[in-house]
Amino acid sequence: MKTNLVYQLISEIFKTLAHPLRIQILLSLAERERCVCELLQEIGVEQSNLSQHLRILKKQGIIDSRKDGQRMFYRINLPSVLDLLNDARRTLKDQVKGHEELYKNIKIT
Template sequence: MEERIVSMKSDLFKALAHPTRVRILERLVENDKEVCVCELIEDLGVEQSNLSQHLSILRKQQIITSTKVGLKIMYRIKYPEVLTILEKVQKILAQQFQEGEALMRHLADR
């Protein structure tokens, strides 16, 4: 059972491990409402087929959900907690940048 849970965690991180998917999630959180796939294509500048593949991966992991409204397919984030993960990653990157900057200053002062 423990191995299955570890595998599920890994799969979730794999779903987040692509720049396009991160951009999709960041775009979906901007308005805090459903976004049409046509808007995502335009905003992200990716091909429809490529976007569909990324959306499929996010849906498979149940990170996003979709609903059909007329001819449009609308997407939203299912679990807002995923945004906390992205925010934490942003903080880690900022800390890493600061540490690298401090090291560069130290080396420059030698």
Template sequence: MSRPLYQAKAEFFRTLGHPARIRVLELLSQREHAVSEMLPEVGVEASSLSQQLAVLRRAGLVASRKDGSTVYYSLTSPQVAELLAVARRILTEVLAGQVELLADLQAATPSGSVPPP
């Protein structure tokens, strides 16, 4: 029996639920990268980056190739980059709405007074 689509989607988003994995995918959205190039950009230890890359590889989001002793990673689909771009637009809209709400709250509160809880 196959699992429902919503469960597969939840697992997919759990895979994306780590800051290092998101940063790796952002980097790979630009171009193929060697592991050594990603280390300073991702800001984690080499062992942690290897673990995160393994998770992304198992999920089918990245592919690797070896050239000599260097391992290069790339996205398996340009749609991963599109998903990250859509997420960025959503966050931008959400944060813009929060900034507007904050401005409204600040305008409604007299200077120096604390609004009631």
């Protein structure tokens, strides 16, 4: 039964990452810590939408925040999450490559 808990916790990580906006946020934070105002400008969504996704990432412990005056800054708390995103990019590249090979072998008459 302990193994099932591990699978469930891993699944929760993937659920947290399973939104394009959250991936975009993480890739932006991979470069450096950013304030919400920078993220809003870069990503181009409503503040309430951004806040919701930041809250989800923070709840999972993937990002962390600090307040400096009126500004809230966010940073990656678990750098290993960037390895997951890079692995996903490689998987996507392999997947696309596989489709290219398939398309080359299709003969249209």
